[in-house]
Amino acid sequence: MEGGEKWARYSFLGTDPFMVLTAKDGRLALRHADGRTGRLPPGNPLTALRDLLARFRPVAVPGLPRFQGGAVGYFGYDVVRHLERLPRSTRDDLGLPDAVFLLTDNLLVFDNLRHRLLVIANCHIDKTDPAALDRAYDRAAVKIGMTLAKLGRPARVPAPLTLPALDPLLALDEEGFTSSMDENAFTQAVRRAKEYIAAGDAYQIVLSRRLDCRLESDPFTLYRALRTINPSPYLFYLRLGQTTIVGSSPEVLV
DSSP states (O other): GGGOSOOOOOOEEEEEEEEEEETTTTEEEEETTSOOEEEEEOOOOOHHHHHHHOOOOOOOTTSSSSSSSSEEEEEEEGGGTSSSSOOOOOOOOOOOOSSEEEESSSSEEETTTTTTTEEEEEEOOOTTTHHHHHHHHHHHHHHHHHHHHHHHHHOOOOOOOOOHHHHHHHOOOGGOOSSOHHHHHHHHHHHHHHHHHTTSSSSSSOOOOOOEOOOOOOOOHHHHHHHHHHHEEEEEEEEEETTEEEEEEESSOO
């Protein structure tokens, strides 16, 4: 746990991304809020994200958390192929992007320590236009006002996590999962990993198996259940079009 904390200090909720960066097999695409999609030169998604973020210079505001908007998403395992030459010995049976990052300038930040909600809207400034600052400030103020208006309206109370709501989760057992590697193959992989470490070819190897199952439940219900029963202080819920990523970690994810 970071600093001995049992719970993260802040919870972040980003809305209305103004850009979405997607990478797959070296192909890069950038989708804008107005629906326009542009192709970027093929290349490394790490470099593409760095260059994209270099367009913006966020201002540090005293009293606010360090993260006040920016890029949130994931890098898949195959991004390592942009750093090292590796054989393609496995089949891509999921077909997910290698990386997806949402860039948002509208943010809700809940301070779990002080039980206070912060509404943040970043201004995009055009340095070539002296009057741009006032217009950008006015647009940001309107966004904050609209967000506050939504927060002030009665919300639809989510259904409580009763046992019937959790039935699809509670019904899961070992027979409901399909593993990407059987026990014998995993044991052999552990032995090979130990040999690589003993030979000095690696100092740490993290082996993993993918467990698949069909779940007739809303992804957010799964997230709420995970948040209830999992002791990890850092959780995430990323809604990326037709794909939703839910998870937790005992450490800050960078």
